[in-house]
């Protein structure tokens with residue numbers, strides 16, 4: 001699918017070509033606060049609320065959807081939020097090239113594309129291999145959050161996570177929960193809940 005290209009004019013939008021490998025995140029944010037990443041921020045509603053709750057955390061919100069990056073920027077600009085930067089990139093490439101190892105205090109992944117057709121499942125972003133790849137970039141004690149509306153995706157990830165010994169389940173003995181008080185609902189979560197679906201929430205910490 002071709003995306004119509006929107007030129008994003010925002011002080012909080014970082015053009016990939018202007019970023020070094022890896023970028024000086026402390027210099028970009030102008031402080032030494034902890035660094036967190038949202039993968040697939042969509043229109044940025046979850047990012048805005050989460051960043052407002054945690055003014056002492058620097059958030060990087062990424063999506064390869066140009067219109068979503070634009071909407072996220074507009075939302076955070078409108079609210080005068082200074083602890084979010086938005087980048088348009090693919091998750092694995094972004095983390096590899098732009099995140100220093102052992103630097104993330106949290107990773108949020110909400111409602112990633114489910115690829116419901118059996119033959120397309122291998123295209124799913126989140127699986128054991130991807131989570132193990134992310135571990136290298138997280139600090140001890142870092143939070144890993146995953147949420148999906150799609151039963152099959154939720155159950156697959158819920159079953160894979162306990163096998164990753166570097167992570168500790170924050171919902172144990174439950175593998176997932178359908179309610180997560182204090183965790184903001186994203187646009188897609190609200191949409192799916194309105195359709196009567198349940199969200200699978202997972203929360204783990206790096207040991």
Ligand SMILES: C[S@@+](CC[C@H](N)C(=O)[O-])C[C@H]1O[C@@H](n2cnc3c(N)ncnc32)[C@H](O)[C@@H]1O
Nearest residue numbers: 040041042063064065090091110111186187188
């Ligand atoms: C179903 S939407 C969910 C958006 C938002 N997280 C929410 O819950 O409302 C999935 C988003 O993830 C983005 N996405 C999927 N795979 C990605 C990847 N590998 N790298 C970056 N963004 C990705 C898509 O462009 C899309 O905006």
